[in-house]
Amino acid sequence: MRALVWHGKEDIRCDTVTDPEIEHPRDAIIKVTSCAICGSDLHLFHNFIPAMKPGDIMGHEMMGEVVETGSEMNGSLKKGDRIVVPFTINCGDCDQCKRGNFSVCERTNRNKEMADKAFGHTTAGLFGYTHLTGGYPGGQAEYLRVPFADKTHIKVPDSLTDEQVLFLGDIFPTGWQAAAQCDIEPTDTVVVWGCGPVGQMTIRSAVLLGAKQVVAIDCIPERLSMAEAGGAITINFEHESVVERLNELTDGKGPEKCIDAVGLESHVSMGQPDTLLDRAKQVVMLESDRPHVLREMIYVCRPGGIISIPGVYGGLVDKIPMGPAMNKSLTFRMGQTHVRRWTDDLLRRIEEGQIDPSFVITHTVGLEEGPEMYKVFRDKKDSCIKVVLKP
Amino acid sequence: MAFPSNMTRSERDPKVLRSGPSSLSSSDRLARNLGWFSIGLGIVEFIAAEKVTGALGMRGKENLVRAYGIREIASGVMTLSVDKRAGLNSRIAGDALDIATLATAIRPENPKRDNAVLAMLMVAGVTLLDFVATGAHTVRHIRHSGERRSYSDRSGFAEGVEASRAAARKKLGDLRTSSVNEGPPTKKTSGADSV
Numbered sequence: 001m002r003a004l005v006w007h008g009k010e011d012i013r014c015d016t017v018t019d020p021e022i023e024h025p026r027d028a029i030i031k032v033t034s035c036a037i038c039g040s041d042l043h044l045f046h047n048f049i050p051a052m053k054p055g056d057i058m059g060h061e062m063m064g065e066v067v068e069t070g071s072e073m074n075g076s077l078k079k080g081d082r083i084v085v086p087f088t089i090n091c092g093d094c095d096q097c098k099r100g101n102f103s104v105c106e107r108t109n110r111n112k113e114m115a116d117k118a119f120g121h122t123t124a125g126l127f128g129y130t131h132l133t134g135g136y137p138g139g140q141a142e143y144l145r146v147p148f149a150d151k152t153h154i155k156v157p158d159s160l161t162d163e164q165v166l167f168l169g170d171i172f173p174t175g176w177q178a179a180a181q182c183d184i185e186p187t188d189t190v191v192v193w194g195c196g197p198v199g200q201m202t203i204r205s206a207v208l209l210g211a212k213q214v215v216a217i218d219c220i221p222e223r224l225s226m227a228e229a230g231g232a233i234t235i236n237f238e239h240e241s242v243v244e245r246l247n248e249l250t251d252g253k254g255p256e257k258c259i260d261a262v263g264l265e266s267h268v269s270m271g272q273p274d275t276l277l278d279r280a281k282q283v284v285m286l287e288s289d290r291p292h293v294l295r296e297m298i299y300v301c302r303p304g305g306i307i308s309i310p311g312v313y314g315g316l317v318d319k320i321p322m323g324p325a326m327n328k329s330l331t332f333r334m335g336q337t338h339v340r341r342w343t344d345d346l347l348r349r350i351e352e353g354q355i356d357p358s359f360v361i362t363h364t365v366g367l368e369e370g371p372e373m374y375k376v377f378r379d380k381k382d383s384c385i386k387v388v389l390k391p
Numbered sequence: 392m393a394f395p396s397n398m399t400r401s402e403r404d405p406k407v408l409r410s411g412p413s414s415l416s417s418s419d420r421l422a423r424n425l426g427w428f429s430i431g432l433g434i435v436e437f438i439a440a441e442k443v444t445g446a447l448g449m450r451g452k453e454n455l456v457r458a459y460g461i462r463e464i465a466s467g468v469m470t471l472s473v474d475k476r477a478g479l480n481s482r483i484a485g486d487a488l489d490i491a492t493l494a495t496a497i498r499p500e501n502p503k504r505d506n507a508v509l510a511m512l513m514v515a516g517v518t519l520l521d522f523v524a525t526g527a528h529t530v531r532h533i534r535h536s537g538e539r540r541s542y543s544d545r546s547g548f549a550e551g552v553e554a555s556r557a558a559a560r561k562k563l564g565d566l567r568t569s570s571v572n573e574g575p576p577t578k579k580t581s582g583a584d585s586v
Contacts, residue, residue: 055396210563226542359547
């Protein structure tokens with residue numbers, strides 16, 4: 001089969017690889033009908049997250065048709081079913097899964113010892129996202145082995161298109177969880193840093209959860225135009241002061257809820273000197289992540305507010321103002337998305353027509369164009385916001 | 392063809408049989424080679440400054456050559472990072488310094504004048520490659536305003552933004568009112584409210 005394979009920093013290739021096989025009775029094989037390039041794939045593309053190996057298949061946003069199942073599906077999945085695959089692999093049986101904390105499933109990371117050493121305790125296995133999280137082959141491929149498939153799937157009806165449901169596997173529940181963990185009240189101003197695909201989903205989620213006003217921050221005009229279409233007041237940080245504008249929008253009190261949909265690769269610019277220092281430290285390996293957004297959120301957030309972090313961080317950050325965070329009584333909530341916790345509700349909303357997540361797709365291409373699209377997406381060329389691949 | 396990466400795969404995981412087109416462009420590869428060249432040259436300048444100055448007839452300038460070595464290593468590290476353009480620009484600035492310094496060695500009384508001329512020609516050649524790579528990466532980073540699309544018609548809400556917002560706020564308001572009427576609020580679990 002063909003697949004997008006990581007060979008090193010900025011080196012993704014559309015290779016021919018051997019087909020996956022059933023390895024365990026709870027496995028299933030799907031024929032991938034649609035998959036996508038995620039913003040967090042760019043962290044791997046840039047080699048900012050450790051423990052990738054040449055030959056790893058990329059991709060954790062995918063869906064398709066079940067073509068083969070193991071012997072222990074217990075009636076949950078059969079050949080011909082159409083499923084979206086959550087990017088977090090969950091067993092459904094461990095203590096964390098029973099609590100709905102699917103992204104920290106205790107059983108699905110097959111490199112548990114490595115994760116225990118790096119994180120203190122293991123988290124769930126993820127598709128196509130380093131050997132720290134299991135080294136499972138990803139879904140930017142023609143076929144995918146889904147481990148723990150009896151639990152790691154979302155069945156979708158034929159009445160909905162791939163484009164409408166594909167993002168149930170990652171960015172839609174990620175944006176939803178980011179907004180939901182803010183405990184939004186009708187009087188709240190919710191601010192979203194970053195108008196990439198997760199930021200766009202977060203904006204819509206905050207609107208659907210009843211926020212008084214949603215503010216979106218970015219510097220890319222086409223992304224801001226999409227954010228505005230979704231109901232956000234926009235701030236282009238290259239043209240105006242984020243702090244001043246947010247104070248203006250909140251009668252000088254600051255926003256109650258702040259969401260970081262940027263993560264470890266925040267924009268570097270002369271206007272934000274801390275980003276230059278972060279970048280220099282990153283080059284000489286004194287710091288792995290660039291946390292400008294975290295610093296800004298802590299500064300602008302209203303005392304007693306909530307800081308929600310769906311953006312991916314990989315390692316160590318410097319100069320986080322813990323003094324202001326502690327004294328302002330801020331609450332931090334973060335984590336990889338507990339996808340299955342949210343998807344029944346989100347699928348219902350899609351079926352009811354409340355929201356159609358396909359609005360975010362700007363490019364649809366074949367798998368063989370994947371390597372080129374990584375660069376287009378990275379460089380934000382051709383007004384690219386979200387790439388869907390059709391294997 | 393055998394791929395070394397296949398040795399790291401688990402027994403049944405997919406293995407590479409044939410490699411296809413890469414995201415690495417020729418300008419990326421050129422930048423990468425220039426980055427490693429920069430680091431190599433920098434190390435030589437730093438640890439063998441006496442030999443370099445001796446070969447060029449520039450005795451007494453060892454510390455300057457060592458400083459250039461550090462500069463080369465820094466430029467190389469930057470050129471190998473994702474900020475290639477900054478690294479390549481710093482390399483071009485370094486090339487100008489190298490040429491200016493070598494020019495002082497091209498004088499009739501220098502017995503190693505020929506070596507200095509040869510070194511200068513080599514620096515000029517590398518400078519040309521630096522310009523080619525920088526040009527390619529600069530073009531990549533330019534986003535012309537004419538290319539930009541507006542996505543102002545992509546709300547994602549079938550009912551429109553305002554109707555969706557109003558419905559959600561009404562439901563949230565009703566939920567809050569009913570919980571006030573029912574008594575003191577219970578401890579919230581993050582995101583448990585389904586509006």
